[in-house]
């Protein structure tokens with residue numbers, strides 16, 4: 001059965017847990033903040049608070065209530081989150097490196113940059129853009145599978161000397177499934193054997209019609225090596241972002257998605273988190289997947305310690321009790337007891353699910369043998 005812990009429900013709605021308990025009482029449901037309620041009851045509560053229910057997956061306990069809407073007056077503009085995708089070696093990382101070099105604002109240049117796979121850049125016209133470099137699309141896929149759709153725009157990198165390849169097509173399908181607008185960056189245009197028109201024609205076969213072919217998908221010829229077309233690419237992104245009118249509420253308890261996580265010998269578990277709603281602060285208590293923690297330090301993409309991170313900002317989070325997974329959702333909660341409770345609950349639920357899956361397999365195997 002689909003259930004949710006009362007605290008978690010309050011957290012996802014950014015409402016006080018006491019108010020949620022009160023609302024439940026009015027409906028004749030007596031539950032403490034640590035108790036679970038079923039999805040239908042949760043839905044009634046969500047509507048009672050004037051939020052919208054989005055059911056992401058009916059089968060996944062954790063995703064019964066994935067997102068709630070903020071009140072319009074609480075929303076503020078936020079930077080777009082751009083994921084760079086494309087076939088192996090087509091120049092995703094080089095392109096991102098080149099973009100960062102050309103657009104780092106003076107004063108920041110020369111600083112040691114942490115490689116966290118997520119960066120913010122400021123364009124010459126002052127637009128702030130958040131970039132994700134996702135090798136193998138693993139993070140993107142698992143995040144989408146978990147309903148945490150972090151990407152606003154996909155930049156599809158296609159090398160002009162190699163044209164459309166299997167992972168190019170995969171990336172197109174990802175963007176389509178996620179309903180995310182795409183911008184095509186035709187890279188390596190400095191190479192003598194570069195053929196940008198071949199790329200455009202082959203994209204047509206996959207129903208990607210670029211502007212140069214009278215379609216609606218913006219396409220830009222670039223070179224990560226010479227820097228050709230980079231300003232144009234940034235402009236194309238900024239234009240697309242403007243159309244999307246992206247907003248978030250910075251004044252609620254933070255929620256974000258894990259881009260990558262690792263166990264660092266010196267620092268313990270470290271997660272790179274992209275904040276989606278609210279502002280993550282030092283000292284915040286949080287749950288993230290089956291783990292929980294208290295923010296000991298936040299480190300930005302320039303390797304600097306910061307006190308907080310608002311919507312669309314990628315940061316490294318220190319202070320975790322365990323290593324979460326890419327795609328896990330981070331939610332700030334009120335107390336350590338709650339954090340531990342939710343993490344334990346999730347851990348148990350995941351264990352039960354695995355056990356059930358294991359049992360089903362065994363049964364299948366038995367049937368197959370019979």
Ligand code: GTP
Nearest residue numbers: 087088089090091092093094135187188223224225
């Ligand atoms: P994966 O992360 O392994 O999928 O690769 P990637 O897409 O990030 O490609 P990467 O940036 O690592 O570049 C692959 C190779 O192509 C490197 O040797 C780059 O120097 C080269 N390269 C990337 N962009 C350009 C370009 O615009 N022109 C030329 N001539 N070479 C490039």
Ligand code: MG
Nearest residue numbers: 092093094135
């Ligand atoms: Mg790369």
